Structures are given as C-alpha cells and as structure tokens.
Amino acid sequence: MSVSPLSRVLCAECFAALSALDDASLARAVATPVTLPAAFIGTHTVCHSCQSVRRVGDAHEAYCALHATGLVLSVVGWASGTSEALRDDLRRVRSRTNVLVSRLLAIAARDALRMSRGGIYNAVDTVVAHIPMSGATGADVFASVAANVAVQLGLPFIEGLLARDKRRSTRGSVAEARARIASNEYRVVPEPGTRVVGRRIVLLDDTVTTGHTMAGVAHMLRESGALEVLPVVLDRVVSARLLQRVTQRAADRCPHVPAALRSGGRPF
Ligand SMILES: [Zn+2]
Numbered sequence: 001m002s003v004s005p006l007s008r009v010l011c012a013e014c015f016a017a018l019s020a021l022d023d024a025s026l027a028r029a030v031a032t033p034v035t036l037p038a039a040f041i042g043t044h045t046v047c048h049s050c051q052s053v054r055r056v057g058d059a060h061e062a063y064c065a066l067h068a069t070g071l072v073l074s075v076v077g078w079a080s081g082t083s084e085a086l087r088d089d090l091r092r093v094r095s096r097t098n099v100l101v102s103r104l105l106a107i108a109a110r111d112a113l114r115m116s117r118g119g120i121y122n123a124v125d126t127v128v129a130h131i132p133m134s135g136a137t138g139a140d141v142f143a144s145v146a147a148n149v150a151v152q153l154g155l156p157f158i159e160g161l162l163a164r165d166k167r168r169s170t171r172g173s174v175a176e177a178r179a180r181i182a183s184n185e186y187r188v189v190p191e192p193g194t195r196v197v198g199r200r201i202v203l204l205d206d207t208v209t210t211g212h213t214m215a216g217v218a219h220m221l222r223e224s225g226a227l228e229v230l231p232v233v234l235d236r237v238v239s240a241r242l243l244q245r246v247t248q249r250a251a252d253r254c255p256h257v258p259a260a261l262r263s264g265g266r267p268f
C-alpha cells in the first residue's frame, strides 16, 4: 500500500480519533497543557502574557513582546507534533482540518472571553478577526477558519482586516527594521478597519513563537481604535528543553505510520 505525503501529515485514524473527543480531551490531545513542570517549581513561573516559562527574577518583561504590549495570550496549549501537523494540514487547505482547528480555536477563545470582563460580551462590542496565513496556493487559508470560529462564538467576523504592507520601504535604520519585523509588514485595511473602532477584537492566529507578529498587529488595531485585543492561537512554541520536563504531553508522533515513512524525521 502506498502512503501519500498527506497521509503522513496526520493519518485518517488519528484524525478520526481526535474528532471524536470532547472539547477538554481534544485540547489536551492536540497541544500540551500549559503547566509548570514539577522540576521547575520554585525556580520558574509561567509568563501570564506569553504562556511560556521564565526563570523567577529574570528580565523576561524586557523581551516579552506580548507583555510589553499588555496582551494576554490564550492558547490551546504548547506546540506538539499533533498541533504542528494540524497547522501544516491547514496550509494544504483540507476542509477536515478547518473544522477541527476552528473548534479548537473556539475553545481557546471562550477561555479568553471568560477572563476578559467576566465573559460578558455581545455581537456589538466584540468581533473576531485574524492574521492572514498563506496556504500552498498563496491564498489566505485562515479566513474560512476564523469565520467558522466567529459562527461558533456567535460573533461577527471582520473579513480582510489585514493585508501585507507592500508600501513600506525595505531601507531604513535598525530600529525601523525591528519595527517592521514587529508588525510583520501588515497594515489594517481602512474599510474593514472602521469596524474595529470601540470594539474588543478576538484576534486569531495559528501559532506564536516570539509574539512579535501578534504584538505588532495588536498595536496597529489599538491605533485604529480597538478598545482591547484578545490574542488567541492554536499553539505556543516552547523549547524542547522545557517540553522534556513535562509529564502529560500531547502526542508528537502518529503510531500508525512506520518511522521509515515519516519525512525527514519530523513528527508525523
Ligand atoms: Zn495515526
């Protein structure tokens, strides 16, 4: 039997098993729960803003982009082979993944809304937006996921809010270059942008590594008149050193595909 590259990403059996889980079990199976490992208790703590682990007394605030922007990130969990496989799958525009990822993001978004103003929100004061993700065809594959999350939350979706900013110069000082990296060269599109004024934005992205893109975009939305930004992502990338200490981890490998068929030793 031949194994297509797609079936190596996340096998149908694993996918079906994930889809059958209830919300809490699904979240734990896809991404590793954010919990300080026992070995780190007393010496480390979880950063409230970026959901990564920091050493007690270090200068984390100085380089935590999310902390600096006053954001509190909501995540399904720390990145695992399973969450990475789902993100790869999303780029290949598979509708089954859209359904599962939008369900996961809705779980994390409900947590974010619960933590903000006691979970009181309505379709006038709160809207859903997303950071575009280029798929295999170059089109934004994340828009339909974000629209799906909005339906699940009963909130309006602002489509086409952000565009890649091709007008920015590639020249400039180091400080300007850093600012460009921070915003990842996005800009708020004026017409959809008017719908952020005075509203709380549930801002969806697939993942957070450094937090600079999320912080840059959140800053732009506030500059455009948003009252508050609630960043929500599928997974948060953390160090392998940290994950090695975690006892309850989401699966990194599909047990059904022989190791020899897994591409380049990557998970799944
Ligand atoms: Zn499998």
Ligand SMILES: [Zn+2]
Pocket (backbone or CB within 6 Å): 047, 048, 049, 050, 051, 052, 060, 064, 065, 066, 067
């Ligand atoms: Zn942090």
